[in-house]
Amino acid sequence: MVERATADPHVHRVRVYYEDTDHTGVVYHPNYLNYFERAREHLIGVDRLVRLLRVEGVGFVIYKVEMRCRRSAVYGDELEVHTTATRANDYQLTFHHKLYRARTRELLVDGHVLLACVDRNGDVAPLPESVLAVLEPG
Amino acid sequence: MVERATADPHVHRVRVYYEDTDHTGVVYHPNYLNYFERAREHLIGVDRLVRLLRVEGVGFVIYKVEMRCRRSAVYGDELEVHTTATRANDYQLTFHHKLYRARTRELLVDGHVLLACVDRNGDVAPLPESVLAVLEPG
Amino acid sequence: MVERATADPHVHRVRVYYEDTDHTGVVYHPNYLNYFERAREHLIGVDRLVRLLRVEGVGFVIYKVEMRCRRSAVYGDELEVHTTATRANDYQLTFHHKLYRARTRELLVDGHVLLACVDRNGDVAPLPESVLAVLEPG
Amino acid sequence: MVERATADPHVHRVRVYYEDTDHTGVVYHPNYLNYFERAREHLIGVDRLVRLLRVEGVGFVIYKVEMRCRRSAVYGDELEVHTTATRANDYQLTFHHKLYRARTRELLVDGHVLLACVDRNGDVAPLPESVLAVLEPG
Numbered sequence: 001m002v003e004r005a006t007a008d009p010h011v012h013r014v015r016v017y018y019e020d021t022d023h024t025g026v027v028y029h030p031n032y033l034n035y036f037e038r039a040r041e042h043l044i045g046v047d048r049l050v051r052l053l054r055v056e057g058v059g060f061v062i063y064k065v066e067m068r069c070r071r072s073a074v075y076g077d078e079l080e081v082h083t084t085a086t087r088a089n090d091y092q093l094t095f096h097h098k099l100y101r102a103r104t105r106e107l108l109v110d111g112h113v114l115l116a117c118v119d120r121n122g123d124v125a126p127l128p129e130s131v132l133a134v135l136e137p138g
Numbered sequence: 139m140v141e142r143a144t145a146d147p148h149v150h151r152v153r154v155y156y157e158d159t160d161h162t163g164v165v166y167h168p169n170y171l172n173y174f175e176r177a178r179e180h181l182i183g184v185d186r187l188v189r190l191l192r193v194e195g196v197g198f199v200i201y202k203v204e205m206r207c208r209r210s211a212v213y214g215d216e217l218e219v220h221t222t223a224t225r226a227n228d229y230q231l232t233f234h235h236k237l238y239r240a241r242t243r244e245l246l247v248d249g250h251v252l253l254a255c256v257d258r259n260g261d262v263a264p265l266p267e268s269v270l271a272v273l274e275p276g
Numbered sequence: 277m278v279e280r281a282t283a284d285p286h287v288h289r290v291r292v293y294y295e296d297t298d299h300t301g302v303v304y305h306p307n308y309l310n311y312f313e314r315a316r317e318h319l320i321g322v323d324r325l326v327r328l329l330r331v332e333g334v335g336f337v338i339y340k341v342e343m344r345c346r347r348s349a350v351y352g353d354e355l356e357v358h359t360t361a362t363r364a365n366d367y368q369l370t371f372h373h374k375l376y377r378a379r380t381r382e383l384l385v386d387g388h389v390l391l392a393c394v395d396r397n398g399d400v401a402p403l404p405e406s407v408l409a410v411l412e413p414g
Numbered sequence: 415m416v417e418r419a420t421a422d423p424h425v426h427r428v429r430v431y432y433e434d435t436d437h438t439g440v441v442y443h444p445n446y447l448n449y450f451e452r453a454r455e456h457l458i459g460v461d462r463l464v465r466l467l468r469v470e471g472v473g474f475v476i477y478k479v480e481m482r483c484r485r486s487a488v489y490g491d492e493l494e495v496h497t498t499a500t501r502a503n504d505y506q507l508t509f510h511h512k513l514y515r516a517r518t519r520e521l522l523v524d525g526h527v528l529l530a531c532v533d534r535n536g537d538v539a540p541l542p543e544s545v546l547a548v549l550e551p552g
Contacts, residue, residue, distance in 0.1 A: 015322065021160050024156070024467075029476040030444040030451070038291075038295075053438075063483055064482050065481040065525075068478050075161045155451065164337075168307070205341040213460075249341075294437065299489045
């Protein structure tokens with residue numbers, strides 16, 4: 001199977017609040033994964049995720065995370081998460097995230113997150129068509 | 139009904155980590171409610187709470203929170219949450235929390251949290267005997 | 277001094293993400309204080325808060341929190357925080373927050389948060405004119 | 415330079431609270447990085463980190479994170495973070511973390527976190543002797 005990526009990255013804007021920072025003055029690093037998570041939810045569609053979970057009993061679990069922190073975000077920053085996705089196999093998706101400071105276009109953090117689709121019992125399940133349709137619109 | 143309080147406060151120790159602080163250098167205030175929540179879970183017993191939720195379908199929801207912040211906790215602090223509980227009525231408990239810096243015995247934060255017992259449908263339910271037995275051992 | 281309130285409430289929209297919920301299926305209660313905090317930051321202006329802190333060394337600390345939880349927010353909810361502010365005295369502000377589910381207009385949580393203005397040493401400082409101008413535009 | 419690792423892993427115990435979970439019933443994945451962070455702070459010593467930051471103006475920033483999630487932790491779990499460290503070069507350390515469920519000894523999550531030592535200006539700085547002495551006691 002040929003990996004296919006979404007053509008244009010999905011862009012999700014994030015504001016850095018008090019809650020995101022730590023006493024060293026910058027964003028506490030696990031919060032970058034929160035930003036990535038929010039971006040994925042918007043890319044797939046929060047309403048679609050809710051419906052999948054409640055009606056079909058299908059959700060996603062994290063398998064693997066890689067993240068490289070190049071520069072720190074600070075309080076008050078407006079950030080953009082640019083996200084694309086590739087189908088790893090019939091059950092797994094990899095999301096590719098790049099976090100930029102909106103004003104300066106600096107790349108702050110980038111990463112890859114591998115997720116698997118699972119059913120109510122936690123067993124792997126095929127990626128839903130409705131999700132693939134969003135990620136591979138062509 | 140006469141309100142009865144646990145005689146000696148339950149003491150739960152908390153360490154302040156990076157994740158608890160914000161860029162102003164002190165603990166981000168909603169995290170004090172986390173400390174109170176952890177203290178309640180230990181007072182009632184985490185295993186008991188798990189069993190109540192899974193077997194009897196009974197849990198607790200927060201109705202009301204009051205918190206007064208007198209001094210700020212900072213990174214590295216060892217804190218103590220001192221907790222007592224009073225039965226507000228057959229369905230509700232009030233927990234009284236005092237947060238101290240362990241080393242100096244300074245009172246940093248205190249508060250009251252009113253919780254109601256609810257069943258799987260979210261309807262109020264009588265306080266379980268097993269919980270009352272812990273809070274009112276006499 | 278007569279207390280003066282901002283006439284129309286400031287409205288800040290919040291989306292409920294995975295990170296906001298807990299295993300009981302609803303928003304973990306301290307996160308409501310995060311939503312209130314974000315609303316205050318937008319009301320005053322994040323850039324203004326950054327400038328006050330860096331240039332004038334002036335910030336805000338939480339003195340008192342009261343919160344009443346009437347209904348729970350759940351994953352995927354779009355919420356609105358409606359906020360007004362009253363000057364408690366020359367050094368303190370009280371913010372009044374109401375959290376609604378946007379779609380149904382249900383009131384979920386409301387609360388009051390008392391903040392004091394402090395300087396770099398943590399001593400109380402007069403409320404900055406630039407902040408008062410935002411809160412009392414008349 | 416030969417990489418040297420701490421012989422026996424440092425063990426840090428973690429309890430899973432409400433705050434750690436999300437609405438799918440398991441620990442929200444960025445929180446595993448919190449557990450790793452706490453373990454590092456205890457391994458190096460929180461008091462030592464406070465002193466380094468305040469007196470010498472030296473701290474650590476995250477460069478790279480890799481994490482593999484094998485099984486999910488759930489509410490009430492008692493976990494153990496087993497940590498070793500290797501010196502990557504004169505400025506950087508890699509921490510190796512393994513997260514186990516204490517009762518069953520199952521490996522839930524493992525990961526590697528690369529940190530760099532920085533001074534007050536954010537420039538890389540040599541790893542402090544006091545930190546190396548802890549990590550390479552031999």
